[in-house]
Structure formats: C-alpha cells, structure tokens
Amino acid sequence: MSSNDTKPMLALPACAEETVEQIGVDDTYKLKELGPVVVNADGTLSRINNWKDMADIEKTNVNRILLKRNRQRLEQLKAQAAAAEEEGA
Secondary structure, rough: OOOOOOOOOOOOOOOOOOOOOOEEEEEEEEHHHOOEEEEEEOOEEEEEEOOOOOOOOHHHHHHHHHHHHHHHHHHHHHHHHHHHHHHHH
C-alpha cells in the first residue's frame, strides 16, 4: 500500500452534552432503563440483555415472574448459608 492510498479516518459518533451529577454515599438510584436484576441459582446477579427491546406487556410479565423467582432463590440461598454456618459451628 503506498502512502498516497489513505483510508478515511473513523470517528466516534457525536454525543449529547455531557452532564455530571454529584451523588452522596447514601444516595440511592433506580436504573429502570437497565431492567430488573435476576438472581441466578448460584447467587450471582445478572440483567436481561434485551430489556430495552421488550414491549410493555412483556416487561410487566417478566417483572411478575422474576419477583416470585428471585424471592424463592434468595430464600434457598439464605437457607443454604444458614445450614453451612451451622455445620461450621
């Protein structure tokens, strides 16, 4: 390739005005646009990748199902942790 053959320079898209928000240590925020947190069976947390693409009815159904399943999984994980603590004591 010779020095006369130049490729167009790729650039990042222009972004909206950058804003900086100061937050305190004890402040809480809900990040609804990211969707609900999923409690996995092993206790790890994740999010639903296609949340922003879902219809409102789908989001409502997912929230309802996840709320119930997350509660069950958290109860199981707490029971496992309590049993492990009793065995270790």
